[in-house]
Amino acid sequence: MSWEKWQNIDRRIIYLLVTLVLIIPIFKPMGLPITVQKDLTGLFYDRFDKIPAGSIVYFDAAYSPAQDAEITPMVKALFKQCMKNGVKIVVGGQFETGVPFINIALTQVAAETKAKYGEDYVEIGYKPGGVATVRVMINDFWEGAKSTDFYGDSFNTLPLMQKVKKFDEKAFAAIVIFESGSPGMETWYTYTPKIPLYKASVMVEVSGSLPYLKSGQLKGVLPGMRGAAEYEKLIKAPGAATKLMDAQSAAHLLVILLLVVGNVGYLMSTRRGKA
Amino acid sequence: MTVITPTMSTWLGVIFTLFAFSFLYKENPFYRFAEHTLVAMQAAYTAVLEYYNYVKPAVQQDILKGGRTWLILAIVVGLLYYTMFHPKLSWLSRFPVSIAVGYGVGYNLAYTPRPFLVQIRDSFTQIKDVNSFLFVLFLLCTLTYFIFTISHGSKVVRYGAISGRWIMMITFGYMFGNTVQGRFSLLLGRFLFLLKDAFHLVK
Structure with missing residues (x-):
């Protein structure tokens, strides 16, 4: 047997295998158990759930369309939790492409939860200018956001916005950033350090966030699709992430199998070379 | 006037998803077309969005109504x-x-310096349990690996640096694992779009 072949499987065969192990569980879910990570998702839920009714939370859409599959389940789960607890939401975005995607997600979930636009939540949309704009919003939210929401309507017509004059800890009980890259959480822990910051992040970003969680600069980290599935379990509202976790698990088993195959091939070919 | 209906939007999504996936086989003009369209669309979208969401309201409110002509x-x-x-x-x-x-x-x-200084301070002052202690220990070991101004002859420095190297390797493995999971999530998102939204094969 040629052990070298084990190390050099055609990448197209691997793509085909990955496609199969991802698609089959979507049709035939295995119902694998989802355990909640206490130090990440559990911690996020416990702290976020304590935000009192009537408080206002700021959602920041700092993600691009490619990350929609990971982020949208988290957006929906957190929105449902806020509406259930009577927490109001102001939605902005540091990524211009994240704003329409969070709008689609919120429009769907607002219909389910019967949330009223303008009273329970407001979308202010993307505001260009980076930290310069944020700085203006800290002193005068309306001025920085140009008093205009995502739909082009004036803040004067939106009751919730009458309670938001400055971007400070008096107006906002928390900031939740849905992040897939930069600019991201550094905007908030740098310029609004007094407002508790929560991060719902793509998996790639999680390891870099943990020192911030340890130091207390982040109050919670929600790790990717797995975190979304765990959160759906905690709020008792299974959604898209729960549905896709079987496929995730199957794909990871395949990766482990391929790692073993490649390494066995390497070890055997090395041993034969020595002999 | 609605130029693109939801059905058209879905089918455009299907076509461009398949164009992008075609790169997995090999480089081809369909993939290139999808890639260039995405870049052009984002540039155009950003320009229009910034005009309507910021420039226009700023001119109307601040200059025309507010009289701040110096702007x-x-x-x-x-x-x-x-x-x-x-x-x-x-x-x-x-x-x-x-x-x-x-x-x-x-x-x-x-x-910018403040958050990093806060992080360093809080890493050392919040030692409450075994995990916190290990965090500080691993931090010091990793830093030791990058100290080149003193000799690695002493056992403390040498073993500290070796441990730091191992800790970094384990961390990179963890980061790689997270990245793989994230990439699978993106792929799953596309599959779900094709199977559910486009072809209605799953609920």
Whole structure:
């Protein structure tokens, strides 16, 4: 047997295998158990759930369309939790492409939860200018956001916005950033350090966030699709992430199998070379 | 007037998803077309969004209604960026660039160090349990690996540096695992779009 072949499987065969192990569980879910990570998702839920009714939370859409599959389940789960607890939401975005995607997600979930636009939540949309704009919003939210929401309507017509004059800890009980890259959480822990910051992040970003969680600069980290599935379990509202976790698990088993195959091939070919 | 209906939007999504996936087989014109369309679309979208969501309200509220006519000067300075396309006037584009860079550097120097200093301080002062202690220990070991100004002859420094190397390797493995999981999530998102939204094969 040629052990070298084990190390050099055609990448197209691997793509085909990955496609199969991802698609089959979507049709035939295995119902694998989802355990909640206490130090990440559990911690996020416990702290976020304590935000009192009537408080206002700021959602920041700092993600691009490619990350929609990971982020949208988290957006929906957190929105449902806020509406259930009577927490109001102001939605902005540091990524211009994240704003329409969070709008689609919120429009769907607002219909389910019967949330009223303008009273329970407001979308202010993307505001260009980076930290310069944020700085203006800290002193005068309306001025920085140009008093205009995502739909082009004036803040004067939106009751919730009458309670938001400055971007400070008096107006906002928390900031939740849905992040897939930069600019991201550094905007908030740098310029609004007094407002508790929560991060719902793509998996790639999680390891870099943990020192911030340890130091207390982040109050919670929600790790990717797995975190979304765990959160759906905690709020008792299974959604898209729960549905896709079987496929995730199957794909990871395949990766482990391929790692073993490649390494066995390497070890055997090395041993034969020595002999 | 709605130019693209939801059905058309879905089918465009299907076509462009398949164009993008075709790269997995090999480089081809369909993939290139999808890639270039995405870049062009994002540029166009951003320009239109910024105009309607920020520039237009700013001009209407601040200049026309608010009477802050001095803001026109900022617009003029901003427009100087475009002089870079004219060889004889391109030197004028240095003005907005220098203002932006100066503002950015000054602002960052004033604000950026604080979060890192807070993080370093809190890493050492919040040792409450075994995990916190290990965190600080691993931090010191990793830092030791990068100390080149003193000899690695002593056992403390040598073993500290070796441990730091192992800790970094384990961390990189963890990061790689997270990345793989994230990439699978993106792929699953596309599959779900194709199977559920486009072809209605799953609920």
